[in-house]
Amino acid sequence: MEKLVFVALICVILSESNACFTSNHAHFTRMRIGSRFYQECRCDEPGSEGVNLKWLDSHNQEIQPLRPGIESNVYSEWVDEDTYRLFISNLGRSISGDYKCVTNHNGQTYALTYNVEAYDRPYFINTNETQYVVSGKNVTIFCEARSETDPLIIWYKQDGLTKIKDDDKYETSPEGLIIKEVTNDDKGLYKCAASDLKTGEEIIRDILVEVISVPEITEIVASPDSNVVAGGILEIVCMATGSPHPEYVWRKIPKYPLSIRNASFPSQLSHWKQEANKITIYDVNENDAGAYECTASNVAGSSSGSVNIDVYFMPEIIKYDSVVAIEGSTVQIVCGAQGLPIPQISLNYLGEYNERGLGWDMKNVSEIEAEFYLTFFPVNRSHEGVYICNASNFLYTDQKEINLTVLYAPKFGKPFEHAWGWSGHNTNLSCDNESNPPANITWMYQGNDLSEEEQTEINNIMADKMHNNPLIIENISLYGTYQCVAHNEFGEDKKVIALRQGFIPGAINNVTITNLTSTSVTFSINGPEFVNGPKLKAYKAEYDEVENYNITDIHINRTWSIDRPFRLDRLRPSTVYYIKFAAINDVGDGPWSEVYDFATLEKTNFRSVPLEPVWEADVEEAAAFERKLKWKQEELVDSYNIRLCPMYNGIIEEEICKDKTIESAAEYELNELDSNTTYYLELVAHNSNGSSTPAHIMFTVPAKEESLLSAGALIGISIVIVFLCLVLLDVLLLLWRRQGIIAHCCHKKKKNKRERQERPS
Known part of the structure; x- marks a missing residue:
C-alpha cells in the first residue's frame, strides 16, 4: 500500500512539472515516518534560458547537491539543465515542513511549495504479550497505544472474533481491560486492537493471560x-x-x-x-x-x-584485665565471659589471705554474657597475686589468669636488730623489706665515741656503699649503729641495726651425766651463763681413758650440734675416763671447761636399755634414692620401731605419720614413699628393759622421672635390631660371595633334588 501511494505521488509531481511555473503554488503531502520523498522542479517554457532553479528547506536554507564522499538525508540533484530534483531518504518529524523550489522569471521570484508532514502509525506501550492476574482479585490487563489521535481500543476474547463489551465481568479503561473477580476460567488468549481515527490504520496485539496465586508459607522446620x-x-x-x-x-x-x-x-x-x-x-x-x-x-x-x-x-572469657592498685584503695577485679547456656563464673586465688573486707557479685549482662566482680574494701599487699577466672556451662570450662598487683610503701618486719662482727670476718647487714615497687636503699652510720675526723673518714669509705643491700662491713672496727632507710614513691620505712663486737663463748661450768652404761654415757650440758657474741651452735668434747690422758696430748674429740643428744658410745666397760667440754659459736671455740671424770659400768649378763641406733654412712642418700635404711646392729636389741612422717613447708605432719615395728635387723626397705616429698624418720631400738633414745634423719625423695620404655621393652627392641642386622649381613654374603646361612640352605636343597632325580626308579 505504501508503494502505491509513493508511485501515485511521483506521477502527480511529474505531471505538474512539464511547464515552467510563473506563479506561486502550494501542495500538501502527508507521509508515514520513515518514507522516502522525491520531487522534480522543471521549466520548459519557451524563452526560459537562464532560469535559475533552487531548492530551499523548511528553514529557507538552500539544499545542496550531494557531493562525493558526503552522506546526507536531504539533498538535491540536477537531472539536466532544466530539471532539478529533491530527495529525502528517510522522512521524520524533525525534518517535516515546507520545501520550496524557487525560480526567477521576468525579474520576478516564484516558488512551488511542498508541505511535507510525517506521521507515525499507531504503536503499543506498556503492553506485555504475557500478563499474570491474581486469582480472586479485580485486575487490569494492560494495553495502551499511541497515534496521531487517541486510538480506538477494541478487545476480543479467545478466538479473536468475540468482541468484549462492558458488563459485570469486564470493564474497559484507558489503561486496559479490567477483569473482575478473576477465576481460572479467565486465563487464555486476548486480542487488543488499536485504530488511528485520522489515518485509519490498525494494529493488533495478542495477550496471553495467566491466572496466578500469591504464595503462602505453611511451615518452617529446623533440623x-x-x-x-x-x-x-x-x-x-x-x-x-x-x-x-x-x-x-x-x-x-x-x-x-x-x-x-x-x-x-x-x-x-x-x-x-x-x-x-x-x-x-x-x-x-x-x-x-x-x-x-x-x-x-x-x-x-x-x-x-x-x-x-x-x-x-562453649564459654569464652572475654574480660580478664590485670589490675594495678595502691594499698589502701578500693579496687575491683572483673571477669566477664560469654556462652550459651550463660556460663557460671568464679574466681579462685592462688594463695591465702584474710577474706575480711571482700565483696563479690555476679550479674548477667545479656542473654549470653555474664560478669563476676570481686571488690576489695580496701586492698592490701596480702591480696596481691594470681586469680584464676573459671567460666563453665555443660559444654566446657574456660580459664584465664588475672594478676592483681598492689603498690605499697616499704615495710620492715623488725625495726631493730642486733648484728655481730669480729676480726677477720665480713659482716653482711641486710636491709630486706617488703615494697612494691622495689625500694631505694640508703644507709647511714653513727659510730660509738668517734671523733669528727674519724666520722668523716668513715663516711668517705661508705660513700660508694650507701645504696647497697646487703651492706658488707669489711673493716670490722666500724662497730656502732647503722640505719637503713628504704623508700619508694609511696613512702618509706627505717630499720636500725646495732653492730656489736662478738666474742667466743665463755667456759662451760655445769655438766651432768643423765645415762651411763658399760659402753656409753649421755651428758646434760648447760652452756655458759653469758654469751657476748653470736649464739651457740655446737659443743665439743675431748676425752680419753685415765691411763692415757696424762701420757699424750692426742685425745679423742667429739662435736655435737646444739640440738643433738650429747652422747659417747663404744666405750670400754669398767673404765675411768677424763673429759672436758667447750662451747662453739660463729666467732670460734670457747675455752675448755674443767676436766670431769666418769667410770663406765662393769659388763655383766644383765641386759640394759639399748643404745641409740647408729646409722651407716650416707644413710640420707640411701633412703632418698635407694629407698633403703641401714644401721649398725646391736646385740641387746630384739625389735625396732620405725616412725615415718612427711614434712610440708618444714613442718612435720603428725596426723599422717606411720609407725612400723620390725624384728631385729640392720636394714629396712622403704616402699611407700611419694616422689618430690621430704620425710622425717625416727628409729628406736627395743629390748625387754625398755627403749633407746631415737635416732632420726631427714631426707627428700626426688621427683620421679618417667621412662618412655620399660627395661624389658628396651631389651626386646635391642634383640630385634641385632637379628635384623644378622639377616641383612647374610643376604649381602649371599649376593656377593654366595656364602652364608641362606646360601648354604639353598645349595643343600638343590643337591637333595638332584640326588632324587639321579636315583634309579
Whole structure:
C-alpha cells in the first residue's frame, strides 16, 4: 500500500512539472515516518534560458547537491539543465515542513511549495504479550497505544472474533481491560486492537493471560532442632504454596551483637548452602544464632515467615584485665565471659589471705554474657597475686589468669636488730623489706665515741656503699649503729641495726651425766651463763681413758650440734675416763671447761636399755634414692620401731605419720614413699628393759622421672635390631660371595633334588 501511494505521488509531481511555473503554488503531502520523498522542479517554457532553479528547506536554507564522499538525508540533484530534483531518504518529524523550489522569471521570484508532514502509525506501550492476574482479585490487563489521535481500543476474547463489551465481568479503561473477580476460567488468549481515527490504520496485539496465586508459607522446620550445639550441622526448610511455584529468599535477623552478627544473611556467611527452599549451615557457631526469615515470591506477590535459632556454644572469657592498685584503695577485679547456656563464673586465688573486707557479685549482662566482680574494701599487699577466672556451662570450662598487683610503701618486719662482727670476718647487714615497687636503699652510720675526723673518714669509705643491700662491713672496727632507710614513691620505712663486737663463748661450768652404761654415757650440758657474741651452735668434747690422758696430748674429740643428744658410745666397760667440754659459736671455740671424770659400768649378763641406733654412712642418700635404711646392729636389741612422717613447708605432719615395728635387723626397705616429698624418720631400738633414745634423719625423695620404655621393652627392641642386622649381613654374603646361612640352605636343597632325580626308579 505504501508503494502505491509513493508511485501515485511521483506521477502527480511529474505531471505538474512539464511547464515552467510563473506563479506561486502550494501542495500538501502527508507521509508515514520513515518514507522516502522525491520531487522534480522543471521549466520548459519557451524563452526560459537562464532560469535559475533552487531548492530551499523548511528553514529557507538552500539544499545542496550531494557531493562525493558526503552522506546526507536531504539533498538535491540536477537531472539536466532544466530539471532539478529533491530527495529525502528517510522522512521524520524533525525534518517535516515546507520545501520550496524557487525560480526567477521576468525579474520576478516564484516558488512551488511542498508541505511535507510525517506521521507515525499507531504503536503499543506498556503492553506485555504475557500478563499474570491474581486469582480472586479485580485486575487490569494492560494495553495502551499511541497515534496521531487517541486510538480506538477494541478487545476480543479467545478466538479473536468475540468482541468484549462492558458488563459485570469486564470493564474497559484507558489503561486496559479490567477483569473482575478473576477465576481460572479467565486465563487464555486476548486480542487488543488499536485504530488511528485520522489515518485509519490498525494494529493488533495478542495477550496471553495467566491466572496466578500469591504464595503462602505453611511451615518452617529446623533440623535437628531450633536449639543446636556449636560445631554441628543445621538445616532449615521453608514450605509454601503458590502458582507459579515461588522462589525463595533467605534473610538473617541477628540476635547477638558479636563479630559478624550484624551481617545480613547470607551475604557474609561462608559456611552455608541454599538449595531451593532449604538452607544448610555447616560447622554452626555462635554467630549463627538469630531469626531466619524465609520470603516466598512469585509474580503474584510474596509472603514471609521466620524461625528463631539458638546456638549453644562453649564459654569464652572475654574480660580478664590485670589490675594495678595502691594499698589502701578500693579496687575491683572483673571477669566477664560469654556462652550459651550463660556460663557460671568464679574466681579462685592462688594463695591465702584474710577474706575480711571482700565483696563479690555476679550479674548477667545479656542473654549470653555474664560478669563476676570481686571488690576489695580496701586492698592490701596480702591480696596481691594470681586469680584464676573459671567460666563453665555443660559444654566446657574456660580459664584465664588475672594478676592483681598492689603498690605499697616499704615495710620492715623488725625495726631493730642486733648484728655481730669480729676480726677477720665480713659482716653482711641486710636491709630486706617488703615494697612494691622495689625500694631505694640508703644507709647511714653513727659510730660509738668517734671523733669528727674519724666520722668523716668513715663516711668517705661508705660513700660508694650507701645504696647497697646487703651492706658488707669489711673493716670490722666500724662497730656502732647503722640505719637503713628504704623508700619508694609511696613512702618509706627505717630499720636500725646495732653492730656489736662478738666474742667466743665463755667456759662451760655445769655438766651432768643423765645415762651411763658399760659402753656409753649421755651428758646434760648447760652452756655458759653469758654469751657476748653470736649464739651457740655446737659443743665439743675431748676425752680419753685415765691411763692415757696424762701420757699424750692426742685425745679423742667429739662435736655435737646444739640440738643433738650429747652422747659417747663404744666405750670400754669398767673404765675411768677424763673429759672436758667447750662451747662453739660463729666467732670460734670457747675455752675448755674443767676436766670431769666418769667410770663406765662393769659388763655383766644383765641386759640394759639399748643404745641409740647408729646409722651407716650416707644413710640420707640411701633412703632418698635407694629407698633403703641401714644401721649398725646391736646385740641387746630384739625389735625396732620405725616412725615415718612427711614434712610440708618444714613442718612435720603428725596426723599422717606411720609407725612400723620390725624384728631385729640392720636394714629396712622403704616402699611407700611419694616422689618430690621430704620425710622425717625416727628409729628406736627395743629390748625387754625398755627403749633407746631415737635416732632420726631427714631426707627428700626426688621427683620421679618417667621412662618412655620399660627395661624389658628396651631389651626386646635391642634383640630385634641385632637379628635384623644378622639377616641383612647374610643376604649381602649371599649376593656377593654366595656364602652364608641362606646360601648354604639353598645349595643343600638343590643337591637333595638332584640326588632324587639321579636315583634309579
